[in-house]
Amino acid sequence: MDKEQLKKEQPVVYRTLSNALKQDRLAHAVLLTGPKGAPKTKTALLLAQSLVCEHTDEDGFACQTCSACQRIQKEEAIDFRWIHGDQVRIKKKEILELQEFFESTSVERANRRIYFLEQFDHATPDAANSLLKFLEEPAPGIFAILSADEKSNVLPTIQSRCQWIPFRPASSKRLETQFLEWTDPESASMLAHHGYTIEKAQAALADDDFEFIHREAKDYVMHCEQMPKILYMQRNVFVPKGNRMTKEKILWFLDWVLFYFQKGERKISLQKQVAIREILIESADQIQRPVELALFLDKIYNQIRKVVIS
Ligand SMILES: [Zn+2]
Structure with missing residues (x-):
């Protein structure tokens, strides 16, 4: 995630996370919500990087270039798990495996351990219930990052255990600028002003x-x-x-x-x-x-x- 872009497009998200990171007061579970097209996944990765990077900037965010940051980006870090939910629903089995993994790694290690559950609003009810048990007994040094399009589709008992970070929808002007990188001005204008999200516009243009x-x-x-x-x-x-x-x-x-x-x-x-x-x-x-x-x-x-x- 381009930090400057996040700062410009989602100033409230940027400020909230920056304050929490700088004061080392990030909740052990964070829920990122916002419409499709909002940079929730990229922000989740930036947040995970910021929790492990030793070269954070003045706003508390990761450098994004050091080896620790790179390992998270490539999903090669042993202390980071990303359960992809953009294509298939997250299932109970995956939550249980995650739990097992974190329990098996030694708690004495100083390292922070982070998991990212993408599109958790599409997770199965069994997965949500398993996660709830996990969140109820937070182990020190373990951070959960959840993302969802709709906050209301996440169990209220999970919501209440997370720090909520809402993304605002992108303005049509900003979407049009984005679409212009992919298509002609007329199509960019039509897509932006007729309510196409980034995903819907990409699918149409393809x-x-x-x-x-x-x-x-x-x-x-x-x-x-x-x-x-x-x-x-x-x-x-x-x-x-x-x-x-x-x-x-x-x-x-x-x-x-x-x-x-x-x-x-x-x-x-x-x-x-x-x-x-x-x-x-x-x-x-x-x-x-x-x-x-x-x-x-x-x-x-x-x-x-x-x-x-x-
Ligand atoms: Zn770094």
Whole structure:
């Protein structure tokens, strides 16, 4: 984690951790929470490094370059365990193994021992209960770092045993700057202003259909009142039972259409623009329920067409 970046983007997190580290008053368990895209995992590693580094800076944070810091980064430190929870749920077995590992290592060693449980809000209930027992009897020198998207999905009894460090959501301006490193300005702007998180934006940009749908949506906006254009959409873009006929990709389409209408790409009255916006926002809501996707899209094409030719 770039310390300067953390200081700039999450000043409260930075200050809270800095004070705790400098005064050697970090709780034996810390819970980092915040939306996807907030640098919780990177901060957890920085925190683990700061607990073992012997070359900490004036704010109490690790140097990130010494061998102790490097070993944590590479997960090679014997006194550091990182249970990855980003792909699979953390299970009871892993908590028990962790417990066993820490109990087997000598308590007389002066070394601090740290474990990081990533995305603990997705851990199984059995895992959470096992951890609770572990947290109830904190052994000296052992530090727990937990991360979660949602604080409310962590057992209240675990919450109450942790120092809570909340991350604030990234602003759309900051997200746009980040997205610009990966894509063109138009896509960066659309993704940032339509509520895409870093993960969702990365997934969209990695999919060739995203750019395809982008181009088609732009052209659709220019000709949306023409029946041949609607026919073209049905036959070439969102084909019934085709690969692109998924909720996720239809949402990309709705977002792009909204983006171009709001940008004023199509010269229509403000009143019509507002009506189309309502159709698109309501559709994005409806698609969350079980709907027949091809019929659902046909309805949108027709509603937008009616507004434009009215
Ligand atoms: Zn260091």
